[in-house]
Amino acid sequence: MTGLAALGVVPWIFLGYFVALQLTYVVLDLLALGEIRRATPPGGAAELPQSYSGLEPPVSLLVPAYNEAPTIVAALWSMLQLEYPSFEIVVVNDGSTDATLEVLKRELDLRPFPEATRISVPTRRVRGRYRSERFRNLRVIDKENGGKADALNAAINSARSPLVCVVDADSVLQRDSLSRAVRPFLEDATTIACGGTIRIANGCRVSEGFLEQVGLPRSWLVRIQVVEYFRAFLFGRLGWSPLNAMLIISGAFGVFRREAVVAAGGYRTDTVGEDMDLVVRLHRTFRLSGTPYRIVFVPDPICWTEAPESLRVLRAQRMRWQRGLLESLAAGRSLLFHRRGGAVGWLAFPVALLFDALGPVVEVVGLALMVVAVVAGSLSVPAFLAFLLAAVGMGLFLSASALLLEAMSFHAYQRPSQLAALFGAMVAENLGYRQLTSWWRLRALVLWLVRRPGRWGTMERSASWQAPGGPR
């Protein structure tokens, strides 16, 4: 009897877990709302950048490139057009096996450049350094293949500016992306890193690397991801920002204080989630040493990225994100409930662990148990539907609140038909998509636990180069 009573607690635990998860998100939702109110001027954002003109520190844009021969030049063209007074671009050719270096040499008129570089973080061997005769603020480093993190480390060694901006070669930028992301560094001298909202570029009109017009993709698979990105950036980033406890800045676009990155040891080369890993390590380095610092998030959409349109690519992306999350959390575990861990160690870390890392387990196991119970006849169909209603209802509520914040702030999707499509995607997400991504994440968790590096070895590398960065 006591055994049965103990078992009776199990469904309550599941329900309690979901309620705790939703409540956490609602709190983050409210924090994000406060941030948006603070950051968004009612008369449009046009006036703000002007108030800072002339005071921006120089920025080094770091662009890792691996087999990007067809697109790299167009990407660089778009970066050269950024509205920012003083920046340099450091492209790193990470041992590409295609004609990336040849294309760069031809199009940019590269000449060997005898650069006496500081080695702040160790990297694979650098084969050559070049500077463009056409664009004097553009340099290219040619090095042996070592992965994206290693390429970024080489770029950090070569960067001259106090701020570095890490940007994916396939990111679609806005001309004011850089000035918006640098603003927090001007407003607070202890800022060491800044991320911004990433949106999905599928369906938008893009011309030469710049966004011309916002649009929604036709594919429902991508539309659902648009809604997902809303939520991810509001709950995962913006809500945490006022607590100074944001755990990730997307690899697609982020600005860092160079010295801080070097102090944290640069990018780690043995993880698939080097972007999250760096931010976790920055928190750990500064928290544990007691140095005041801020890692902030600007809610402005500053970078648009191509989302996967096929299930196969989406699965690879989600499994990679989940693995990156687990690796970063494992590497930074000393922060968890650390005496000096602050909001990171006592809130963000436990939440990431409980809901992001273990969420898929609870979700998949909970669903499976319920289905089994219905089939076995111990759970009535109405009861099953009630649970389903609760889960779907709470998910919808969060998506709708994300949609509301979007409409209050940027208002990128303006037509009523777009609103209807987003609402449709919100509902559709619950019909299979959510379960599928949970399943993939669960698989990634299991794979990580049993550590089968052989299966990850080759796939992980190509994925880390090809899949666009985004929310987790």
Next chain:
Amino acid sequence: MAREARAVRGAERVESTSILIVEDDGTIAGMLSALFRRGGLNPTTVRDGKTALSLVAGSEPPALAVVDLMLPHLDGFSLVAAMRGSPRWKDVPVVMLSARQLPADVTRARELGVREYVQKPFDAKQLLATVLEALGMPPR
């Protein structure tokens, strides 16, 4: 040689008061346009470098171009360089506007044969006088 001679004749046929304004800021572009109309000129406004480039490729050259340095898609220098490479547009006088005051920019402008490098914010009356002078018209 013959083609060049035709090009020069072509340039002479152009209406002598047409001004091309290449400026992305709507308020400033409107201001420039109003200013030049006031000076008896006939301004056309383009808001980005690429559209301006298509004009260089396919349209009659204006009597003068006022070009902002920081433009979407194609910066002012690249646009002027393209103009210099076009047989019909190569002699169009250019007044460049820029909020940047880097010496390297001024040097580059001189290399490209830019007639005047005007610092933003600019003095409206002075800018009009500069443009009229470049066109060989009496100041108003």
Next chain:
Amino acid sequence: MEAALATSGSDALVGVAYLIGVVSLVLTLLLTLQVAWLQLAARRLERRQRRCLETWRPILYDAAMGEAPAVPPLAPDDEATFLLLWNQLQDGLRGRSSREGLNRLAATVGAHAAALRALARKAAASRMLALRTLRYLGEPADFDRVEPLLDAPEAPICLAAARALFHIDRAAATPELWTRLRTRVDWPMAQVAALLRDSDLGEAELAGLATAINGQVHRLTTAELRRILPLLAIFDEADVSPMVHRLLAPFQVPEVLSAALKEARGPALLPDVVRLCTHPAWPVRTQAATALGRLGRPEHRDLLLGMMADPQWWVRYRAAQALLSGRFGEAGELAALGDRLSDRFARDILCHVLAEGRA
């Protein structure tokens, strides 16, 4: 598990789940309605703004060209857009006739009253817009209205207020700014310096501010000194050299030495700079090398060549840049000298900086 779900607790559980689901769905519906309403409101606002721009742009252009155009009444809803446009033109244009024309227009439409209304609002953007407007209007009577905003919690608001105050009355604004500089660690000093530089301070005001800083300098902590020292860049070298000399004294901590070296501009400070070229802290050596590039004499060439073999990259880099500053010989001569250097670090860094110079 089956037994568990069959226990009596499951009824309550199903009830709770049902309730959560229904409440969530109702809330979702309400939120969606609000989104739709916001979209409608945004479209209305956009249409209104477009109409406002169409009406006021030509009028503002005429005013900026020094004319007095016919002016319709300014609707309360259009005030913010008008002020934004008006400020954009003030920012974009120079020259007295433009300024006066725009200010006349502002007087006609009652922009001053509109700015005061915006100043009273809570939204930071409204107050920013108001402060920018009051700055260009430059009404002496506004000084006392704007001054309290120097104590606003948001640094950008404070600095916008300071800009307005300096435009209205430089002499009165200078002490107000100075008394707050020490406590407001959140004000970006580069912006304060830019503000002072843009304010065309007269000799008397500059000397007064220099005296004020000088009088307090020994009382400031290291952190305060590091923050305030960049401000010295706006003063005449003669006004600040004695102060910088005191800050370059051997007992100062490296942070103060580095910050003070950045402000070393007078030849009187050369002995201090030379002494610090061998300081144990490398950031100090880096700044000393840069300062030597500004102040050094040909006899310091060997000192720089020695620094180019420093273990720290930045010291080598700045020393090589200083060497090529033109004070220590022709680039060609120095390049030849570089070839004969026995130290590989020194050769590499010279080669690097020479290549940069060819840009």
